[in-house]
Amino acid sequence: MMKKKDFVALYQELGNIENFTTASQQVELFMETMRVAMERDELVILRKFGNFEKRILNGRAGRNPKTGESLITETKYRVNFKPASTFNKRIDDYTKEQEEKKKSTKKSKKK
Numbered sequence: 001m002m003k004k005k006d007f008v009a010l011y012q013e014l015g016n017i018e019n020f021t022t023a024s025q026q027v028e029l030f031m032e033t034m035r036v037a038m039e040r041d042e043l044v045i046l047r048k049f050g051n052f053e054k055r056i057l058n059g060r061a062g063r064n065p066k067t068g069e070s071l072i073t074e075t076k077y078r079v080n081f082k083p084a085s086t087f088n089k090r091i092d093d094y095t096k097e098q099e100e101k102k103k104s105t106k107k108s109k110k111k
Contacts, residue, residue, distance in 0.1 A: 038079055050083040 002010075004027075012023035034052065037044050044052040057076040064071060083091075 048084050048086045050081055050087055053080050055080045
């Protein structure tokens with residue numbers, strides 16, 4: 001699991017950013033921009049990465065299992081991410097490559 005500070009450190013490394021604080025500020029700015037865009041009901045399209053959009057989960061009828069009482073759940077909003085096909089392919093290729101390395105390592109240990 002990658003926490004935010006780990007993400008910022010990787011961002012700093014990949015972006016050749018000298019200062020951790022600068023990298024952290026850039027990541028914060030990106031996240032705040034995404035939050036504002038979602039608040040405005042904007043569809044955020046990042047080519048070769050994916051799309052972010054706010055979706056409505058309408059309230060529905062349900063019941064309390066403890067009391068049997070009927071109730072209606074509240075309408076909620078969720079952010080949906082749909083990865084781009086190039087992003088999916090890159091992750092898929094990398095994962096398959098890692099699995100192949102594991103298989104070859106296991107075979108060499110058995111011999």
